[in-house]
Amino acid sequence: MNKGHLTIGGCDCEDLRKEFGTPLYVFDEEMIRSRMRLFRDTLAEYGEGIVYYASKAFSCKAIYAVARQEGIGADVVSGGELYTALSAGFPAERICMHGNNKLPREIREAIESGVGRMVVDSVEEAEEIEREAAARGKVQKVLLRINPGVEAHTHAYVQTATPDSKFGFSVSNGSAKEAVSRLLKLKNVQLTGYHYHIGSQIFEKESFAVAAEKVLAFAAEMKDAFSFEPEELNAGGGFGVWYAAGDPDLKDGDYRTFLRTLFGAIGEGCARYGLKKPRLMVEPGRSVVGQAGITLYTVGAIKEIPGVRKYLAIDGGMFDNPRYCLYQSKYTAVLANRADEEPTELVSLAGKCCESGDLIGVNMALPKAKRGDLVAVLTTGAYNYSMASNYNRNGVPPVIFVKNGEARLVVRGQTYEDIARCDLLPDGLK
Ligand SMILES: *Cc1c(COP(=O)(O)O)cnc(C)c1O
Numbered sequence: 001m002n003k004g005h006l007t008i009g010g011c012d013c014e015d016l017r018k019e020f021g022t023p024l025y026v027f028d029e030e031m032i033r034s035r036m037r038l039f040r041d042t043l044a045e046y047g048e049g050i051v052y053y054a055s056k057a058f059s060c061k062a063i064y065a066v067a068r069q070e071g072i073g074a075d076v077v078s079g080g081e082l083y084t085a086l087s088a089g090f091p092a093e094r095i096c097m098h099g100n101n102k103l104p105r106e107i108r109e110a111i112e113s114g115v116g117r118m119v120v121d122s123v124e125e126a127e128e129i130e131r132e133a134a135a136r137g138k139v140q141k142v143l144l145r146i147n148p149g150v151e152a153h154t155h156a157y158v159q160t161a162t163p164d165s166k167f168g169f170s171v172s173n174g175s176a177k178e179a180v181s182r183l184l185k186l187k188n189v190q191l192t193g194y195h196y197h198i199g200s201q202i203f204e205k206e207s208f209a210v211a212a213e214k215v216l217a218f219a220a221e222m223k224d225a226f227s228f229e230p231e232e233l234n235a236g237g238g239f240g241v242w243y244a245a246g247d248p249d250l251k252d253g254d255y256r257t258f259l260r261t262l263f264g265a266i267g268e269g270c271a272r273y274g275l276k277k278p279r280l281m282v283e284p285g286r287s288v289v290g291q292a293g294i295t296l297y298t299v300g301a302i303k304e305i306p307g308v309r310k311y312l313a314i315d316g317g318m319f320d321n322p323r324y325c326l327y328q329s330k331y332t333a334v335l336a337n338r339a340d341e342e343p344t345e346l347v348s349l350a351g352k353c354c355e356s357g358d359l360i361g362v363n364m365a366l367p368k369a370k371r372g373d374l375v376a377v378l379t380t381g382a383y384n385y386s387m388a389s390n391y392n393r394n395g396v397p398p399v400i401f402v403k404n405g406e407a408r409l410v411v412r413g414q415t416y417e418d419i420a421r422c423d424l425l426p427d428g429l430k
Helices: 013-020 029-046 061-069 079-087 104-113 123-135 175-184 205-226 252-273 323-327 416-420
Strands: 024-028 049-054 073-076 095-097 117-120 140-147 150-153 156-159 189-195 232-234 279-282 293-305 309-314 333-335 345-350 359-366 374-378 399-403 406-411
Touching: 013 024, 013 293, 013 374, 013 399, 013 406, 024 029, 024 406, 029 049, 029 061, 029 252, 029 279, 029 399, 061 073, 061 079, 061 406, 073 079, 079 095, 079 104, 095 104, 104 123, 117 123, 117 189, 123 140, 123 175, 123 189, 140 175, 150 205, 156 205, 175 189, 175 205, 189 205, 205 232, 205 252, 252 279, 309 359, 323 359, 333 359, 359 374
Parallel strands: 024 399, 049 073, 049 279, 073 095, 095 117, 117 140, 140 189, 189 232, 232 279, 309 345
Antiparallel strands: 024 293, 150 156, 293 309, 293 374, 333 374, 345 359, 399 406
8 A cells, every 4th residue: 555545566556546547557567477376386286297277267468478488388279369468479379279079270279379288178189189180191189178067156066967058068968978989099199198277166075076087087987998198187276366355365375275275185185096297287267367457447437326226437348358247246345545444335346338227236335436436356367358349349458567566567448449440331331
């Protein structure tokens, strides 16, 4: 705090508003780097492996550059993410390409650029990879995405006999086994192991152990059936982060515990089933960038509906953060220009979009705010900017990185011209 103002990365939020305006996405660069190192260094305890930053959480050139500098990999889920990573100089070998329905064009671009791994989510896709790789005289390393029948939800995991998911091949209905047999017959596709991802915002470490055990049991079954043993295992991401009161506020040690629990389960499973210890990959997204980001807004209209609620309207909304609309996600707000005052009332933070459901949150505790005050919404680093839209033709706000008291623009805000850039007026409409 500085003069009662919220600070981040050594910068006073009121100064940031003066320099960049609002709405504004602000990222603490050092916090991102330290999380990347935490995952990287903890994985090194296991042995061979790689951390892929799950870039769908927050994708722009600067974040790929940071991941590159920290020596980790990146997971991408579309041609657009792949393009952004490559144009930031990200080494293709350290990219893992995901997607439940990769387009022929995306498959081609991935193989042409030389991505290190692709995660196969359908047999047709594997055959397409085979054709494209063969045409270029390449062999593409792939992992098979399997669904072990464990779904983790925050504080609990459920074991589902018949998983209902658009992702992966089900272990329980035999489709995963069938896929292994089909992939092993391909020549320009080299199956190196299995990928699984059991959910997001997971706080229960046992979930990671239960899933690993199931995947290794499947691997043992495949070893018996096809003499195929995985060289690699990709355990996905999903490590939870704090958003609001009631969420555990995990520290570095807790993330280490998540990983060590996973390492332990893999060690035990491999011993039990006589499998060699695979190279390990993890894909944290939210836990790398979530808490490093905040969004700054300026308070505009205030509307109190007696006996119902008080709306505080801000200059952003669902176009920069659609997560309340999508999942009723909880957030914490702070009055950044009077951060030393105690909260005195509960308000609903409303966006400026023409949509009643356009809220950032409800029942958020704040000091009594007035027009012009500066609001910071915390933990907006993941799945905010990456989910932004131009709804109501609002421009996507700029993104800055702050570090040691300095702010650097890494994504400039969209102008009206940017928003209308792809619009055309064909003959007859001019
Ligand atoms: C979304 C996703 C991740 C990252 O999940 P987080 O909850 O952000 O850590 C990792 N791997 C896969 C396959 C995903 O779909």
